[in-house]
Amino acid sequence: MTHSRTVELEGHIIDSGTMQRCFGAVMDLGGSFDVERFDVGKHETEESYCRLTVSADDPETLRGILHELHQNGAVLEDPSDVELVAAPADKVVPPNFYSTTNHPTEVLYDGEWIGVERIEMDCALVVEPEPAADAGEGDRADASDPGGSPRAYTKTLNAIEEGDLVATDQSGIRVKPPERPRSGGGAFGFMQGGVSAERPSESTIREVAAELRAVKADGGNVMVVAGPAVIHSGAGDALADLVAGGYVDALSAGNGFATHDLERSIYGTSLGMNVETLEHPRKGHKHHIWTISEIIRAGGIEAAVEDGVVTEGVMYECVEHGVDTVLAGSIRDDGPLPDTITDAVEAQDAIREQAHDADIVIMLATLLHSVAVGNCLPSTTKTVCVDINPATVTQLLDRGSAQAIGMVTDIGTFVPTLAELVLEDGDAETAVADE
Template structure:
């Protein structure tokens, strides 16, 4: 005897491939389905609707199918309220807690649908009932190490709706190119122009642009162009590692990046020691901001961040020399600082850094516009495979991309 549940798909389910995905999930997991209703949107603005009866041999198989359908945005007919359970201890979630995607999410609590705040992947959902906070109830994400004993945590998928970003028929406008996936073959200059337009549109709407930068930005000679974008207000915040900040400052103090003269590509005598000399000088000054205020640093990305009050987070790693005094060496503290930046960002440029891009991508909702640029296509592929499916990837030399981008943005002023 089979068990059944009915689910609904609504939106641009044909153009986005959601309906095809749903059929594939059911078949791949040894289920069956029957389309009970299918209404097709007949113009660019109209959405489509599909009601699907899902069948499986047993409850366990059906639950597995429903879980996968839920991840792509299918919702159960006649939903009930979310199930919750109190956290038994600090940093301990209830069994079968609901683990979030990075898509916009709602929960049904006390008969009403509530938006989940600060959505990001791989978190728990905590609910504060009405009366516990002004204007409640309220739902928001928490990473596992932030869970407190007694927090009401959502369990299973019951009463939870996920809304993946859709792909409408008309992908025009300044962000239409974001539907393009990974490209090393499309005309680079044309695509860079579109990225520039997207930055300008974001800023015109008082949005926040975050740049995730790797040391190659400095090594390739693109640091000056990035500094220009920071100075002129087109970049609101920088997320980077100890290496990026060190080589940016090294470039200003010694004219080198990791010991190489960026202009001549020569290796001056003792150049290989410049990065550690740089760290020593900044430690002596008491940090990047005091070094700028004392006149030790007179240019570069970090200089412009300090001078124009742009936010920056320097996250440390086990590989770091020094590190700089500004580098956050506690991994959890660094995560939290990155998370705050990510939640403020409306558009993110990820420039030549795999691990840092994935780290920031993990904190972003799928509605944030993301452009990832790297000479290695595997960087972009791994970012998307880790859940940042909204990212557009561009495979090109960062030393060409950033200066060209800055020229387009600043020439349009």
């Protein structure tokens, strides 16, 4: 017996390769398809439409095919309202709960499509038929919504509360993956194509710099995710200049990054090495733990800046310019610094708040931290991941952050070049405006 369902695809499905992916998925998963209607968009802004019937020999195979098509933006013909099941207990989701993608998502509730707030991957999707007017940020509330209208939003599994109405399966849910601009331009259109070590580095960095300035000119939010190699490679001064220039609104890093940066301010070394001369001062290997001790003695990074213990560097500029900083700890940390969040769930929640405010994220030489932040980002957030190791960049994309643009290059070259292009061009634009 053959089992079948009809699905619809709409948008720039040819240019973006969506049709190709969907057709391939059906065949790869053991099904077949019949295209019933295909309307091709013939102009740059005109969208295409495709309706196809998907068939399989058994319901389980068909379910798997439909799931894959759903991830690529396909919607069941004549979808029914989203199926909601109450969570049986705190942190417990119903069986077959819908696990979100990081793409813009809508749910069909009471005959109307509702946008899902604060979308990110691997979360549960909760619907509130009549949201309380005093819902808090922990409930993913939109402060502009006084209550009364149905809302849909994501919740991590550990935030689920008994009675939450959780979406199950994928009926009544539609996602909209990012589309490749037909013109080749648009947001990050200049870098379409994922990871490459062969792109002209300076011209690509120039495009990133232009995007960074454009985001700030529009009042947007810039988030930087930085690893210790930024300091150890000698790029810390350039990153500090970007912070001082107002081009960083949020910094997400680990205990190691902050410690290396603070060590450089206090002792002139990073991991005991002078970054400029490459010399290793006597007892330089103790500098990092002495640095942590000095910051603890001062009462934290901000207090160390106020007391003159720390007088330069990225963390100094973050304090001086009120940059939102989250230091997430790990099992490997020395000390750690008193500012480091050692509770993993608490750190994740803090990163999540930063990520959802970001309009562009620059990830610099840190695999695990980049993946962690990438998991919290919607696919509409412009993301640049830079590392000398191509595996870092490809792993981020493989984990689902398909919107990320990867640059395989030396971080010690990338950051100073970026800062020079952003700050010099920014100064030139300011001078022209002043005239």
